[in-house]
Amino acid sequence: MGTEASMQHVVVMRHGDRWDDAEPLWTAGAERPWDPPLTEGGRDRAYCVGRRLRRELGFPIHRAFVSPFLRCAETAAEVVTALCAVDHDDDLRRLAGETLSVDPARVKVSIEYGLCEIFSTKGIRVDRIPKDGEWSFNISELEAMMPAGTVDRTVECVDEKTNQTFAYAGKGVRAVISAFLPDVMVYVVEYCAYSHQQRRISFNSDNKFTAGNFEVVPDDLETGIRFRLTSELKSVE
Numbered sequence: 001m002g003t004e005a006s007m008q009h010v011v012v013m014r015h016g017d018r019w020d021d022a023e024p025l026w027t028a029g030a031e032r033p034w035d036p037p038l039t040e041g042g043r044d045r046a047y048c049v050g051r052r053l054r055r056e057l058g059f060p061i062h063r064a065f066v067s068p069f070l071r072c073a074e075t076a077a078e079v080v081t082a083l084c085a086v087d088h089d090d091d092l093r094r095l096a097g098e099t100l101s102v103d104p105a106r107v108k109v110s111i112e113y114g115l116c117e118i119f120s121t122k123g124i125r126v127d128r129i130p131k132d133g134e135w136s137f138n139i140s141e142l143e144a145m146m147p148a149g150t151v152d153r154t155v156e157c158v159d160e161k162t163n164q165t166f167a168y169a170g171k172g173v174r175a176v177i178s179a180f181l182p183d184v185m186v187y188v189v190e191y192c193a194y195s196h197q198q199r200r201i202s203f204n205s206d207n208k209f210t211a212g213n214f215e216v217v218p219d220d221l222e223t224g225i226r227f228r229l230t231s232e233l234k235s236v237e
Helices: 040-056 070-084 090-095 139-144 170-180 230-236
Strands: 004-014 063-066 108-111 164-168 184-189 194-203 209-211 225-229
Touching: 004 170, 040 070, 063 070, 070 108, 070 164, 108 139, 164 170, 170 184, 170 194, 170 225
Parallel strands: 004 164, 063 108, 063 164
Antiparallel strands: 004 194, 184 225, 194 209
C-alpha cells in the first residue's frame, strides 16, 4: 500500500499600521479607543504584503481566520484582495482608487473570536478597555469589509489539505515563534510581519492520513520578524 505526502502551510500575520500609533491623541476623543483602524499607509502595507505572499510563497492560501478587532479585519481585507485579484494591472488600478476584480473562490474568510486579545492586559491597555465591559464587535460590518463572496461562516471545509493564514496581533506572531523556536528571543515584530509554519501530511490508499508536527519555515523572504538565539544573548552578558 503506497502513501502520498503533501505539506500543509499556516501563515500567522500581524495587522498593519494602527491609527493610534500614528496619532496618539486620537484615543482621547475616540468612541472605541481600544479598537483603532489602520492608517492609509497600513492599508497599503497590508495589500503589498498580500501581493508578495501571492507571488512568492509558492503555495496558495485557501482560508483566512481574522481577529474581530478593526485593525485586523482591515488588514485581512487588503491581504485577501491581493490574494484573490485577477487583473494583471491590479496594482495600478488600486493606486487609482478603483475596486479590483477578485476571484472569491481562491480564499475564504472567517471572523474568529478565538484570535481576540480582549483578555490580555498586555495586548489591550487597561486605560483603553470599555468601562462597561461591552466590546460590541459588529461582525456583519467586519464581514462586509471583505472582498465580495469571500466570507464563509462555516468551518467544515477546513481540513488537513487547507493552507491557512491568520490576521492577528503582534503578540500572537511573537507567541508562535517562541512556541516553535524555544531557543530564540523575538525582539521585533513589524506591522504585517508574518511567520510561516508547515507540516507534512501523509495519506494511505484508504485516504486516511497522519500528520507531522508543525515547524517554522526559515523563509528567504523578508518577513518583518527579528530575533536572536538565547545562547548569543548569554554570551554577550
